[in-house]
Amino acid sequence: MKRRHFLLTPAAALAAVGPNDRIRLGFIGLGGRARWLLANEQFPGAQIVAVADCFLPRCHEAAKTRGDGEQWTKYHDYRAMLDKEKLDAVFVETTTHARALICIHAMQAGVDVYAEKPLTLTVAEGRVLVRAARHYGRVLTTGTQQRSLPANVYASKLVREGAIGKVREVIVCNFEAGRRWSPRPAEPIPDGMNWDQWCNQTELRPFSAELQKRWAWYTDYDGGGQSWGVTGWGAHSLDQVQCALGADDTGPVEIAPEGPGLTAPVIMRFASGTLVKLVGARRDHADLGAIFVGDKGRIEIKRGSFTVEPGDLASKLMKDAPEFTPEGPGENRFHIADFFDAVRRRRNPNADVEAGHRASTLCHLVNIARDLGRTLKWDPVAERFHSDAEANTFLSRPRRKGYEFPRIG
Numbered sequence: 001m002k003r004r005h006f007l008l009t010p011a012a013a014l015a016a017v018g019p020n021d022r023i024r025l026g027f028i029g030l031g032g033r034a035r036w037l038l039a040n041e042q043f044p045g046a047q048i049v050a051v052a053d054c055f056l057p058r059c060h061e062a063a064k065t066r067g068d069g070e071q072w073t074k075y076h077d078y079r080a081m082l083d084k085e086k087l088d089a090v091f092v093e094t095t096t097h098a099r100a101l102i103c104i105h106a107m108q109a110g111v112d113v114y115a116e117k118p119l120t121l122t123v124a125e126g127r128v129l130v131r132a133a134r135h136y137g138r139v140l141t142t143g144t145q146q147r148s149l150p151a152n153v154y155a156s157k158l159v160r161e162g163a164i165g166k167v168r169e170v171i172v173c174n175f176e177a178g179r180r181w182s183p184r185p186a187e188p189i190p191d192g193m194n195w196d197q198w199c200n201q202t203e204l205r206p207f208s209a210e211l212q213k214r215w216a217w218y219t220d221y222d223g224g225g226q227s228w229g230v231t232g233w234g235a236h237s238l239d240q241v242q243c244a245l246g247a248d249d250t251g252p253v254e255i256a257p258e259g260p261g262l263t264a265p266v267i268m269r270f271a272s273g274t275l276v277k278l279v280g281a282r283r284d285h286a287d288l289g290a291i292f293v294g295d296k297g298r299i300e301i302k303r304g305s306f307t308v309e310p311g312d313l314a315s316k317l318m319k320d321a322p323e324f325t326p327e328g329p330g331e332n333r334f335h336i337a338d339f340f341d342a343v344r345r346r347r348n349p350n351a352d353v354e355a356g357h358r359a360s361t362l363c364h365l366v367n368i369a370r371d372l373g374r375t376l377k378w379d380p381v382a383e384r385f386h387s388d389a390e391a392n393t394f395l396s397r398p399r400r401k402g403y404e405f406p407r408i409g
Contacts, residue, residue: 017088017343017344018344019344022045022046022047023045023046023047023088023089023340023343023344024046024047024049024085024086024087024088024089025043025046025047025048025049025087025088025089025090025091026048026049026050026051026052026081026082026085026087026089026090026091026111027048027050027051027052027062027090027091027093028051028052028053028078028081028090028091028092028093028094028102028106029052029053029092029093029094029095029098029102029116030051030052030053030058030059030061030062030093031053031058031093031094031095033093033116034062034091034093035061035062035065037091037093037332038062038065038066038069039065039066040328040329040330040332041329041330041332041333041336042333042336043336043340044337044340045340046089046340048066048068048072049072049073049085049087050072050073050074050075050081050085050087051063051072051073051074051075051081052074052075052076052077052078052080052081053076054076054077054078054193054194054195054197054198055190055192055193055194055198055212056074056076056192056193057190057191057192059072059074059075059076060074073085076192076194077194077197078102078105079105082105082106082109082111083109087109087111088111088112088343089111089112089113089114089139089339089340089343090106090111090112090113090114091114091115091116092106092113092114092115092116093116094116095198095200095215095216095221095222096116096118096120096121096216096221096222096223096225096231097121097200097201097202097215097220097221097222098197098198098200098201099115099116099119099120099121100119100120100121100125100126100128100129100405101200101201101403101405103115103129103132103140104128104129104132104405104406104408105406106138107132107133107136107138107140108132108136108406110136110138111138112138112139112140112339112342112343113133113138113139113140113141114141114143114336114339115140115141115142115143115356116142116143117142117143117144117231117235117236117239117356117359117360118222118223118225118231118235118359118360118363119142119353119356119357119359119360120357120360120364121201121221121222121223121397122364122394122395122396122397123360123361123364123365123383123395123396124395124396125396126356126357126358126360126361127357127383128405128408129353129357130353130354130357131408131409132408133353135408135409137346139339139342139343139346139347139348139349140352140353140356141335141338141339141342141349141350141351141352141353141356142239142351142352142353142355142356142359142360143335143351144235144236144239144335144351144356144359145331145332145334145335146236146239146240146243146288146289146303146304147239147243147335147338147350147351147355148334148335148337148338148350148351149303149304149325149331149334149335150322150323150325150334151301151304151305151306151321151322151323151324151325152240152243152289152301152303152304152306153322153350154306154320154321154322155244155299155301155306155321156240156243156244156301158299158317159244159245159292159294159299159301160244160245160246162294163294163296163297163299163313163317164292164293164294164295164296164297164298164299164308164313165294165295165296165297166294166295167245167272167274167292167293167294168273168274168275168293168294168295169274169275169276169277169293170241170244170245170274170275170276170277170290170291170292170293171277171279171280171290171291171293172234172237172238172241172276172277172278172279172280172290172291173228173233173234173237173278173280173281173282173283173287173288174263174265174266174278174279174280174281174282175224175228175229175230175232175233175234175237175278175366176224176226176228176229176230176262176263177219177223177224177229177230177262177263177366177367177370177371178217178218178219178222178223178224178225178226178229178230178231178262178367179217179218179219179224180218180219181205181211181218181219181220183205184206184208184210184211185206186206186207186208187206187207187208187209188207189207190207193207193212195207198212199400200400200403201397201399201400201403202220202221202400203220203400204400214226216229216231216232217229219367223363223364223367224363224367227285228282230363230366230367231360231363231364231367233285233288234363234366235359235360235363236288236289236303237288237289237290238359238362238363238366239351239355239356239359240288240289240290240301241276241290241362242355242358242359242362243355244290244292244301245270245272245274247270247358248352248354248355248358249354249355249358250270250271250358250380250381251270251358251361251362251365251378251380252268252269252270252276252362252365252378252380253269253270253271253377253378253379253380254268254269254375254376254377254378255267255268255269255365255366255368255369255375255376255378256268256269256369256375256376257369257370257373257374257375258279260373261370262370262371263370264370264373265277265278265279266278266366266369266370267279268362268365268366271380276290276362278366285303285327286302286303286304286305286327287302287303288302288303289301289302289303289306296313297309297310297313299317303327303331304324304325304326304327304331305324305325306321335350335351338350361383364394364395365378368391368394371394372390372391372394376388376391383395
């Protein structure tokens with residue numbers, strides 16, 4: 001690939017986008033999430049100029065979501081888009097197993113990145129992404145939009161600053177682990193599908209429409225990305241936990257499954273003594289947050305809203321609360337605006353790559369503890385399990401030839 005900004009130092013890259021310039025924006029991956037954003041959100045101060053997907057028909061489908069879609073340049077290979085287009089930023093809306101490598105290629109090309117959640121497939125991938133973002137001087141934000149919703153920001157600050165006292169426990173929904181893929185008969189590869197590129201780092205399996213459609217259900221491609229999965233909606237809740245606890249650069253020290261099986265409740269203990277419990281019942285999509293229980297009261301942070309108990313504490317803490325954000329079209333506007341502002345001002349975004357990595361790590365730790373069925377001791381500084389060679393083998397995966405990470409630095 002051409003390296004339009006690759007040789008610039010981080011300091012020299014500061015003036016890449018002026019305060020009044022329109023951000024030239026591309027999309028990589030045009031599945032359901034990307035098309036939802038394109039159909040329901042605005043991108044103020046930016047112009048979408050190009051899109052790419054290894055299943056080319058999706059580029060044309062996505063173009064129908066917006067009035068200027070036919071003017072976009074459409075690419076079958078994202079690398080060609082990064083080479084040919086003078087982009088300032090990209091939204092990486094791909095499958096989880098392909099996301100990290102694509103983010104690195106974009107940053108090497110001098111492009112800032114808005115990457116969907118979960119940020120990574122493994123813990124090791126996340127540390128590589130942090131290192132790449134810092135080395136290339138790029139903005140990399142994660143698509144956990146609750147980070148930017150005014151009510152969530154306000155309530156998270158209340159928890160961090162001790163409004164409910166010392167946090168004893170945090171209750172989160174008991175999100176499910178992923179499933180194991182079983183071999184299926186080969187099906188014809190659809191026209192316009194680059195199946196080799198779709199498989200990316202994983203095994204080059206025979207094409208399956210089930211796999212293409214429901215990849216997030218299966219552990220080779222995600223950590224349980226279906227709606228109520230650990231790395232699906234669970235990534236939002238666990239990110240909310242990290243944010244309100246002020247744990248964006250750390251993690252738990254112990255992870256304990258409460259019973260056998262891949263749906264066992266899990267309790268994580270932080271060095272502060274706070275327990276994070278994946279024990280809550282499923283309720284509603286709007287409840288993708290957490291309940292923070294302190295020695296002075298409790299705050300439940302939802303998606304765009306929050307509640308406080310007891311009543312006298314609620315009267316005190318709610319009086320200056322911002323308006324709640326209704327779920328649906330427009331709820332991402334705060335997060336997108338934050339990303340664009342970070343691109344212009346060369347600052348860390350609300351869901352900076354380090355925070356995204358640490359939240360994704362919580363998801364991975366839950367899955368590993370369930371897989372092994374035993375309590376694990378975690379070192380959040382070294383990002384390794386204490387004296388546990390078996391558990392440490394789960395932190396990374398071999399990458400298929402042709403899809404290895406490039407050398408950074």
